[in-house]
Amino acid sequence: MRQDDQRLLAAESRKGSGFVVIAQMQVKGLMFDPSNNTYIVVLRDDEHSDMLPIWVGKSEAGAISMALENITPPRPMTHDFMKSLLDAYDAKVISVVITDLLEHTYYAKIHLMYDDSEYTVDARPSDALAIAIRSNAPIFANESVITKQSSDELQQWLENLKPEDFGKLDS
Amino acid sequence: MANIDLPKEQDLVEYRVDRILEEANTDTRIVVLGRQDGALDTFPIWVGAAEGNAIKLALDTMITPRPMSHDLIKSFAEHLNITIQRVVITDVKSSTYYATVYVANKGVERTIDARPSDAISLALRAPCPIYITQDVLKRRSTTNLDAWLAKLDSKHIGTPEVQET
Numbered sequence A: 001m002r003q004d005d006q007r008l009l010a011a012e013s014r015k016g017s018g019f020v021v022i023a024q025m026q027v028k029g030l031m032f033d034p035s036n037n038t039y040i041v042v043l044r045d046d047e048h049s050d051m052l053p054i055w056v057g058k059s060e061a062g063a064i065s066m067a068l069e070n071i072t073p074p075r076p077m078t079h080d081f082m083k084s085l086l087d088a089y090d091a092k093v094i095s096v097v098i099t100d101l102l103e104h105t106y107y108a109k110i111h112l113m114y115d116d117s118e119y120t121v122d123a124r125p126s127d128a129l130a131i132a133i134r135s136n137a138p139i140f141a142n143e144s145v146i147t148k149q150s151s152d153e154l155q156q157w158l159e160n161l162k163p164e165d166f167g168k169l170d171s
Numbered sequence B: 001m002a003n004i005d006l007p008k009e010q011d012l013v014e015y016r017v018d019r020i021l022e023e024a025n026t027d028t029r030i031v032v033l034g035r036q037d038g039a040l041d042t043f044p045i046w047v048g049a050a051e052g053n054a055i056k057l058a059l060d061t062m063i064t065p066r067p068m069s070h071d072l073i074k075s076f077a078e079h080l081n082i083t084i085q086r087v088v089i090t091d092v093k094s095s096t097y098y099a100t101v102y103v104a105n106k107g108v109e110r111t112i113d114a115r116p117s118d119a120i121s122l123a124l125r126a127p128c129p130i131y132i133t134q135d136v137l138k139r140r141s142t143t144n145l146d147a148w149l150a151k152l153d154s155k156h157i158g159t160p161e162v163q164e165t
Helices: A003-014 A058-068 A078-088 A125-135 A143-150 A154-159 B049-059 B069-079 B116-125 B134-139 B142-156
Strands: A022-033 A038-045 A050-056 A092-102 A105-114 A117-123 A139-142 B012-022 B028-035 B042-048 B083-093 B096-105 B108-114 B130-133
Touching: A022 A050, A022 A058, A022 A143, A038 A058, A038 A125, A038 A139, A050 A058, A050 A125, A050 A143, A058 A078, A058 A125, A078 A125, A078 B069, A078 B096, A078 B108, A092 A125, A092 A143, A105 A125, A105 B069, A117 A125, A117 B069, A125 A139, A139 A143, B012 B042, B012 B049, B012 B134, B028 B049, B028 B116, B042 B049, B042 B116, B049 B069, B049 B116, B069 B083, B069 B116, B083 B116, B083 B134, B096 B116, B108 B116, B116 B130, B130 B134
Parallel strands: A092 A139, B083 B130
Antiparallel strands: A022 A038, A022 A139, A038 A050, A092 A105, A105 A117, B012 B028, B012 B130, B028 B042, B083 B096, B096 B108
16 A cells, blocks of 8 residues: 555544544543643553543542542442443443544543443543543543644653652542 | 322422522532422522532523533433433431432333432433422421521622622
């Protein structure tokens, strides 16, 4: 295959024509960003060492943090309720995908399996991550999102962070 | 709301969300429920700021650019053909209210334990009726209510509703 053809194929795949290059991501940590009082969820593609930071609000960070730390709150939090609703009808979260980044807003899809059919539901990444972690479902990101991010200066900043910098969220 | 199957209908009183108040200097919101039939009674529930804002968005029928958490729950329900039938405030223990969300799918009814804030947020979006049991109405936490009324009388009259952050 000529290089031009390959490039064309890659471009086609990124338009979402049924075949999109995706990478599996691990949640590496949750950090406070004091510059704007928000939190950053850091996802990492362990195979390629790509980082994907996602900015989320305080309550969204709390929902992710509780799941990461396996905390069972005295009362069900919003995403625990969400999980209970799915469990009540044996619907399963099979995966979540961070799909797009437009004007600093991330888009995600939640893939559900229910009654032998698959459903795709539009979501914010914070909700997608909060439900994925509670469901032990894999997290993916479209490579186009990772590519857009890696051009950011933040990439280098994140890579230089020491593990100690990844503080746990106070709950 | 007519024609819905209530197991203990005589024990339930229907309420609606009247307004959301911001408690000064705290990260707290007060969800004020009022009787659906117009009878004079208000039932305040203290919730967190994020929870209060989620209810406020639904109350004001605000469309957010991206789906908020309870929009996602509604979206799950729609995709899976689950009907959110009603929410009921079922219990109060140590000043904490408990709620139950009744859902149904192909005739299979399930009940899900929830915080009142999640239940109310979802009820407004579904939309579905909100009930409080007679038992809870009798045992409501009056300490909070008295404190709230005192505050309302002294300085909260005319205070605008909660601001969006």
